[in-house]
Amino acid sequence: MSLGKTVQILNQNEGLLFESSSPGKIGYQLPPLDVPAVDPRKVLGAGNTRDEITDFPEVSEVEVIRHFTRLSTWNYGIDLGLFPLGSCTMKYNPRVNELVARTEGLAWAHPYQPEDLSQGAMAITAELERAIGEITGMESVTLQPAAGAHGEMTGILVIRSYLEKQGNPRKIVLVPDSAHGTNPATAAMVGYEVRTLKSNDKGMVDPATLDAAMNEDVAAFMVTNPNTVGVFEENIVRIAGIVHAKGGQVYMDGANMNALVGIARPGDFGMDVMHLNLHKTMSTPHGGGGPGAGAVAARAHLEPYLPTPRLKQENGAWTWDYNRPDTIGKVRAFYGNFGVLVRALAYIMAHGGPGLRNATVDALLNANYLRKRLEPHFDLPYQSPSMHEVVFSHSRQEKRGVKTMDIAKRLIDYGFHPYTTAFPMIVPGAMMIEPTETEPKQELDLFVDAMTAIAKEIEADPEFVLKAPYNTRVSRVDETLAARKPVLRWRPQVPVSRAAD
Amino acid sequence: MIGMKSLDELHAHLPADAVIQKPLDIAPGLSEYEIVDYFKARAAECASGYTSFLGGGVYAHYRPVMCDVIASRGEFLTSYTPYQAEMAQGTLMTIFEFQTMICQLTGMDVANASMYDGSTAVPEAAMMACRITGRDKVVVARNVHPEYRQVLDTYLKRQGLPVETAAYDSKRGTVDLDDLAKHVDGHTAAVIVQSPNFFGGIEHAAAIAEIAHKAGALLIWVFTEAVSLGLLEPATEADIVCGELQSFAISPSYGGPYAGVIATKEKFIRQIPGRLAGETRDADGRRAYCLTLSTREQHIRREKATSNICTNQALIALMATVFMGVYGKQGLRDLAHQNLSKAHYLASKLPLRFDGPFFNEFVAKAKNGSPAGQNAALRERKIIGGIPLGDFYPELADCALWCATEMNKKQEMDSVAEVCA
Ligand SMILES: Cc1ncc(COP(=O)(O)O)c(C=O)c1O
Numbered sequence: 050m051s052l053g054k055t056v057q058i059l060n061q062n063e064g065l066l067f068e069s070s071s072p073g074k075i076g077y078q079l080p081p082l083d084v085p086a087v088d089p090r091k092v093l094g095a096g097n098t099r100d101e102i103t104d105f106p107e108v109s110e111v112e113v114i115r116h117f118t119r120l121s122t123w124n125y126g127i128d129l130g131l132f133p134l135g136s137c138t139m140k141y142n143p144r145v146n147e148l149v150a151r152t153e154g155l156a157w158a159h160p161y162q163p164e165d166l167s168q169g170a171m172a173i174t175a176e177l178e179r180a181i182g183e184i185t186g187m188e189s190v191t192l193q194p195a196a197g198a199h200g201e202m203t204g205i206l207v208i209r210s211y212l213e214k215q216g217n218p219r220k221i222v223l224v225p226d227s228a229h230g231t232n233p234a235t236a237a238m239v240g241y242e243v244r245t246l247k248s249n250d251k252g253m254v255d256p257a258t259l260d261a262a263m264n265e266d267v268a269a270f271m272v273t274n275p276n277t278v279g280v281f282e283e284n285i286v287r288i289a290g291i292v293h294a295k296g297g298q299v300y301m302d303g304a305n306m307n308a309l310v311g312i313a314r315p316g317d318f319g320m321d322v323m324h325l326n327l328h329k330t331m332s333t334p335h336g337g338g339g340p341g342a343g344a345v346a347a348r349a350h351l352e353p354y355l356p357t358p359r360l361k362q363e364n365g366a367w368t369w370d371y372n373r374p375d376t377i378g379k380v381r382a383f384y385g386n387f388g389v390l391v392r393a394l395a396y397i398m399a400h401g402g403p404g405l406r407n408a409t410v411d412a413l414l415n416a417n418y419l420r421k422r423l424e425p426h427f428d429l430p431y432q433s434p435s436m437h438e439v440v441f442s443h444s445r446q447e448k449r450g451v452k453t454m455d456i457a458k459r460l461i462d463y464g465f466h467p468y469t470t471a472f473p474m475i476v477p478g479a480m481m482i483e484p485t486e487t488e489p490k491q492e493l494d495l496f497v498d499a500m501t502a503i504a505k506e507i508e509a510d511p512e513f514v515l516k517a518p519y520n521t522r523v524s525r526v527d528e529t530l531a532a533r534k535p536v537l538r539w540r541p542q543v544p545v546s547r548a549a550d
Numbered sequence: 551m552i553g554m555k556s557l558d559e560l561h562a563h564l565p566a567d568a569v570i571q572k573p574l575d576i577a578p579g580l581s582e583y584e585i586v587d588y589f590k591a592r593a594a595e596c597a598s599g600y601t602s603f604l605g606g607g608v609y610a611h612y613r614p615v616m617c618d619v620i621a622s623r624g625e626f627l628t629s630y631t632p633y634q635a636e637m638a639q640g641t642l643m644t645i646f647e648f649q650t651m652i653c654q655l656t657g658m659d660v661a662n663a664s665m666y667d668g669s670t671a672v673p674e675a676a677m678m679a680c681r682i683t684g685r686d687k688v689v690v691a692r693n694v695h696p697e698y699r700q701v702l703d704t705y706l707k708r709q710g711l712p713v714e715t716a717a718y719d720s721k722r723g724t725v726d727l728d729d730l731a732k733h734v735d736g737h738t739a740a741v742i743v744q745s746p747n748f749f750g751g752i753e754h755a756a757a758i759a760e761i762a763h764k765a766g767a768l769l770i771w772v773f774t775e776a777v778s779l780g781l782l783e784p785a786t787e788a789d790i791v792c793g794e795l796q797s798f799a800i801s802p803s804y805g806g807p808y809a810g811v812i813a814t815k816e817k818f819i820r821q822i823p824g825r826l827a828g829e830t831r832d833a834d835g836r837r838a839y840c841l842t843l844s845t846r847e848q849h850i851r852r853e854k855a856t857s858n859i860c861t862n863q864a865l866i867a868l869m870a871t872v873f874m875g876v877y878g879k880q881g882l883r884d885l886a887h888q889n890l891s892k893a894h895y896l897a898s899k900l901p902l903r904f905d906g907p908f909f910n911e912f913v914a915k916a917k918n919g920s921p922a923g924q925n926a927a928l929r930e931r932k933i934i935g936g937i938p939l940g941d942f943y944p945e946l947a948d949c950a951l952w953c954a955t956e957m958n959k960k961q962e963m964d965s966v967a968e969v970c971a
Contacts, residue, residue: 065650075881083961084894100655117875120639160804162596180576231858240679384804524834538794
């Protein structure tokens, strides 16, 4: 059967690796020991030595490769097609980046090897710091945070230390109601009370609301720009002014930087500190949920507080500077997700300055194209101009009993990964669509065809859509059951005979 | 089609005071060939062709080819966090297997889908213990990885959660139980101990657990060398086990990306941070997997969440899962045994600083009391010697931390002995 851009074909069944296990099967080979074998019980002590790893898998090499290859075919990635998950910037992941990250001298560099034997790795880090500083318009950059949320934590800690140094860390962090969940969670982890601000009818921060909430107890305002409805905050400069007037700092969640690179720089429009998700904007692969890198850029007045160590140049050589009395401390061991940083720099080098700007413009173009073509079929809650993504609401379809998640599940049948559902929270039944610049028009048109076909299906037979997906290996997965009776690991079935004793 | 005459119209609505004034100062784009060349040149400025005895939380283990082969499959590499279960059963099932294998290795009931790394798993575990016990203080042993302890400080300080440090026994290198007992009281949420500890030594789980539990505190058991789990008895007395999986097929990569993990007892699952994959059924009753218990997480609970973590280290955890599958029950034990044997061979040639049992790392006094001088002499033989300890432990300034894995050959170790003995 063929639907959308897919056809149903044979797909291999596969159990858990434990279920292919049987005693004695192996899939590894070690060289013979060239030193005397010690007796573990003697050198570690009998009480410290385990007899076996109970129920650990025992499988052959070919079973391992088949197992994981079969599982991979149950997945969907950008390599297979459009992945319009809003806020996640699922763009093509260039393969040369994978290659260079595996270059021997880089991949095998130990973080404690001498600095004079690490100059290349340090130079890469320095070059990426410089590029991120230029892109954001900020004087200083740290590449240590492991992901966006970790960057947020780093940035809010920096603000806290800065304010502490002025004499008062303050108590409150303001967050718009459209913010990503990591923003309030971060503020709480840094010891702040969170106050939520209501967005205005354009989906933007209301300067009057902010002004009313802003006082000398507020440490920071966390703003996402473009915000989570994909709209550039038209009052962003005024917003920064309001916060600064009361001695607060502005943190920018830069998850949406793919809309701004080469067009606008947060440092120029008043932001004090921000993070970028290099696994979004700079194309490093998401890998099914990481690794990422959450580079943090900060204006000069916040530089002394950045995590330790900092790169500096001395007599023409790179060195790590640990002597930073005002630093927030370390946010993780070593220097960051270096392998991800290598990929990000490769991406920046491939594009160059002009290419980065072109990519941004193409991202805006693709999003606005989808907006225009889907607008006749779905409700657009905010009319403000879209940047790199567009957020529709399910309100029209809901009248027929079909919600954003149902449409998402039906989209799977058409061979597309769904958009982001139910976020941002200010849009009831959000359908958040971010195509990115790397999608060809043909793929976008197929997506539009699928979405409009689903809209028609909902008119004709809403019940049918509610039970989607139909063409997948598993039908609708029962998430309620999973949460009600959590089964978070495999355990062997107890054989009937043993169970009886 | 979209009713615009030029591409510039797409961003013409941006306020004039917010737009960029001049083009980015970044050189024009390069071809694939030039990019490869650039990184090869940078790699050549690093330590290629050296034999290394560095450990200290990052270990050089052989990486079975299979791990990269699987992790390079686009369906894994280029997918997102598996929010849409029907389209991500592959990722979800591997996470479920990962969680299971971590439980089997650590002796815990549940494990999460990964944390950023071992160093951030520790404060997350500490915060978890504070929530569970309703207490605010944690006590960490001084022989826990020094950088992990710094990260712990960074995370906990601003939340008003005090961190106290317990000494190590200067003869054995393991936690000083008397000093530990002095720090643990009715305010203590958790005792944090690493085994093998930063000096490579094996800690005594039962004795430490007794001190923690008597005061109503939890025991957090940390590991940085996951290969040790192939031979060491799991610390089932612990309430939370957390650590770093870099040893499982992850290249050292100048400090990351790695993968951390937190495992715990069944009764604490509602307080564990991060993603969890669970088994369930589809609408037709077939076995299926999905992310679950997300009411713990930031996207639902916002400021009341167990953590702010969102993106974790999924692909790294997948590589570790493949590694565990390739080595399996017998292989992980053999691998651990090779590490143990190699380290004990090297140790037999060097003056040891501590006298307790160790796995594949140990502290040795440097020749003439100078780790730097010793390392300079080794460099002439293209050997990177042990980590000088003075920066982390001033009292051990005359010592170095050595590590030997299955990758180190006898001949290289003999060479070390010639220089250092
Ligand atoms: C707007 C926004 N902020 C923050 C984050 C958190 O980033 P990460 O998942 O890298 O921690 C995300 C992505 O998930 C996001 O979309």
